[in-house]
Amino acid sequence: MKAEAKLMLGLGLFFGLMCAVYWNWSLENAGGVMMFAGMLLGFLPGGYFYWWSRRMKARPEDDPYATQAGGAGVIGSFPGTSIWPFTMGMGAFLVVLALVFGIWFLIPGLGLVGWAVLGGTSEGRRGGKV
Amino acid sequence: MTDVLNPPVTTPSDDHGHEEHHGPTGILKWITTTDHKVIGLSYTVTSVLMLVIGGLFAEIIRFQLATPNANLVSLAQYNELFTMHGSVMIYLFAGPFAFGGLANIIVPIQIGAPDMAFPRLNALSYWLYLTGAITMLAGFFTAGGAANFGWVAYAPLSNSINTPGAGADLWIGGLLLTGFSAIFTGVNLTATIFYLRAPGMTMFRMPIFTWNMLVTGILILLAFPVLTAGLVMLYCDRHFGTHIYSVTGGGVPVLWQHIFWFWGHPEVYILALPFFGMVTEIIPVFSRKPVFGYKGMIFATLSIAALSLGVWAHHMFTTGVVLLPFFSIMSLLIAVPTGIKIFNWIGTMWRGQIWFSTAMLMAIGFVVTFLIGGLTGIYLASPPLDFFTHDTYFVVAHFHSVVMALVLGGMAGLYYWGPKITGYLLNERYGKIQFWFLFIGTQVFTFPQYLLGLRGMPRRVAIYAHDPQWKLLNDWSTIGAILIGVSTLIFVVNVAVSWKKYPAGDNPWDAHTLEWFTTSPPPHHNFYRLPQIRSERPTWDYNHPEHRSLGHGKHPGLGDPHPEVVED
Known part of the structure; x- marks a missing residue:
């Protein structure tokens, strides 16, 4: 360190x-x-x-x-797959389109972002699949 | 989520005992993956596609300029083309190709990590990059056309009176998305390198490519938030009636230039450092020697990064409101660490057993072309010369030497690491033909532009005066651009011809670093086993125990049974 x-x-x-x-x-x-x-x-x-x-x-x-054996053990918890990054990315896409094409894009955009925040957080807490 | 264990200790008799990874396949795999290798591959493919799109814009620009009064495209279309050519190449190709593509795949494997530190954030980076690219390019399908204020979007040209329309807003929006994508990648790279190294992989045993990506990650964190903030203020000026960049409401137009270039100059090194790193991995392997001056290379990388924060206003010398001596001194100082790097690359090749594979040829082409671009950059750091050449083709030629060097370096990276990523080698004959087209094309493309600039041809013009000299030089430049285009076609043909044809094996180049220890392509979570790491060349040490490298410096401790320093 x-x-x-x-x-x-x-x-x-x-x-x-x-x-x-x-x-x-x-x-x-x-x-x-x-x-x-x-x-x-x-x-x-x-x-x-x-x-x-x-x-x-x-x-x-x-x-x-250090030996490799010295570092043995769990080094972290990694998700296998997750749908939430995609969901959040599409939400952010719609939010940006709202800047250009009209404020109503914010409704699905922020909706998807919020859904992804909740889904991603709970996936991190309980471990989950797609 | 699955808990990931460190791979077991390796003894030479270990065979591959492994867990299979069962996940979705096809499009669902692409959408839901958090594996850095799949994300990195998506990044690579998308950014090479962007290279092709930006390259097509460039070819149209060069054909327009081949004759003085051509009307291949209208003046308005020409503005859109050079704006989007620059934007696509800088924002959507060069950076994402390096830090999103190759670095994403290679860095975790080089340090013995199972994945990036934040796999889901990594996936989010890719989706923001992809949607950002779509957003920016969507401008072409709007009524007013794409953004047309140059890739630097100077105020007040970029305000809502001078550039109305959706194209400019889409450009801003696309840049916001790709900006966040870059920031997240920067966070991910830094955290991965600080926290997920394998046991024994100390900071000063990391491969130079990983070092450069760490520094790139830190530079991203310094630079990109400034650009994002600047873009938000630009959007507010355009739509919410603020006057941050307009004189009428008490704002300062030159503030945009300060903000833009405070991002823009570190960005030059965010683009360049990854390619420096790739070349520094490739040259030692194909010279059959350890890298010359390992710590000097790291020192050079760090000083380039540190100095790059203090040179932004050398893009603004002609505004008349910047401190010329400070920025001139700082810009000239950057030549010193860059010179160290070039010296070390040559020192690595010196008396080596050089294997002229395609990757090595591309790497040497990178060094030569980058040297030309770097040296002309030293001229431009001097204000009297800059006043003379500012906004001429001399500047265009300077930075095209630099970025074409990056294309050569990127191709070197693809030929070198492609077999690790896909498991299959590319055809060497096609590769060498591609190299010569690309290398010669690059020089034929840029040299006439230097002369054009010195003879006063301005940038960003679609038509120019009937001058036989200008016409001749422009024609040569266009021929160079065609050669570069042909080289890209040869690359596509090469990928098609060698598709799954030449199995690579784990370590086709007898290379030095950890990524060549695992299988090609690497398994889920990268390693079945890891060697002991006692130097910056663990794979070499494992494969050649009689020629083990003693780390850098001469300290025969470390409990090493073979303390002699390896000379070939």
């Missing part, structure tokens, strides 16, 4: 430096704000990884001497 933390913190630090130099030199706000946000995107996950890396022992993937 330490390498990941250093990577993100390093990027955040660089963006922060760039932001300070640029903002003070150019006095142009749009770019300054965007670079500041870039710095946060480095520091927030980087800080989180660093905080964790000090509180956990090295994971098998961080250990250069």
Whole structure:
């Protein structure tokens, strides 16, 4: 976890430096704000990884001497198949078409998105099939 | 949902003990799949289709420009064509092909993961990409035609007075969908690489392609939300009467350029880094050597990404409101890590046993073409030169050298990883013919454009003055475009000719990384077994125990029985 933390913190630090130099030199706000946000995107996950890396022992993937047996066990729960991404994608499609062709597209669009949110969540909770 | 276990330890006598995956087949499989390999294949096929569509637009554009006053298409149609050519190629082909297609398939296998970290989000990415592409292209079927404000949609040209009609709104909508699709893919790649690596696969043992995709994922997370926000504001300006980009209501038109290019320049590297990664995988394998300067490559990738956030306004030098020295320095600095990469690619080939397969030829073609595009980019980073060449064909030629290099790199990736994905090799003879058409076509296509630009021909014009020199150069460029088109046809023919004809086996190239350890195509959840990972070349170490690589650096610890560094 330490390498990941250093990577993100390093990027955040660089963006922060760039932001300070640029903002003070150019006095142009749009770019300054965007670079500041870039710095946060480095520091927030980087800080989180660093905080964790000090509180956990090295994971098998961080250990250069790790054996495959050392990493044995459940590594995650993965859905075999799911219809909900498709449902949500079509819903989002209709929502975007509502921007162009008329507000009534929102009714089926948001309906499908909401249905997919409920369906996908409950599928994740109880495990499910198509 | 099924719980996924880590694959068992490998001993050389292990044979394939495995669980079969039973799922739906046919169209239902395509719609409901959460398998990264199927999603990645859908992405690849869709994006190659987009390459063909965008390429057809390009051919029409080149035929129109072959003669000074051609009327193959009307002026309005020409505007739609170059807008949609750029949009399709950048938004719908280059990015999705790399980070949605090949990376989606290859990255989890390269790090020994059973799938992407969020398989359902991955599927959603694909559906948003597909519907986004349909939305954007649907503009051609509306009364006003497709979007026609250039792929950069500068304000105030893109407001509702200058560009009314549904085509522009469909363009914005399509871009919103593909933008979210890219963000979700970025999240997925980053999380997968941080959390799903196999035991022993430390960060500095990951293949360079995976490293580049990690950095690409981070860049996506930095850049795409800015574009999405900018598009929402553009839509509000067009329809809800806000004045964010219009002077009349107190807005700032150049703000759009800041937002667009704050996305747009990192996007250049979001497009390029995956292809850098592909080439960095291919060159060592076909030079029969480890990659030269592994850590230097990673350092170069990271510095390119870090610097790319601070160069956006080099697209805006001629606006007169940007800080020229800052952006010029930052843009010139990017040449340093890019130079490191090119040096390392050459260093990898140096004194190697080079096997000139199609993939290797395409990769070398990538390095040459990208070098040309990169060097002309250094000229453009200098404001005095940029003032002279801005909005001329010099710029067009510069970025077409770069993106055509990406096409070469992408083809290298398809020839290299195609056998892993499908289980079948492509025909090498057709592949080499395709390479020469593509490589020569690319140079014949771009070189005259550099000269045209220096002689003052502006971009985005459908007709131009009767000038024999301009006509001659345009004709050469058109011939190059035809050669590139022919090369694409040869690729299609090659796929048809070699369809399920040449079984690949697990590791046809005697390659280095984990994806070549599993079967071709890989099983559901990718691995029946995994080797011990002690360097960045685990498959090579397993297959050639007498020539095991000691990771980079010279530390003969690691409990390695064969601590010698491998020289061929």
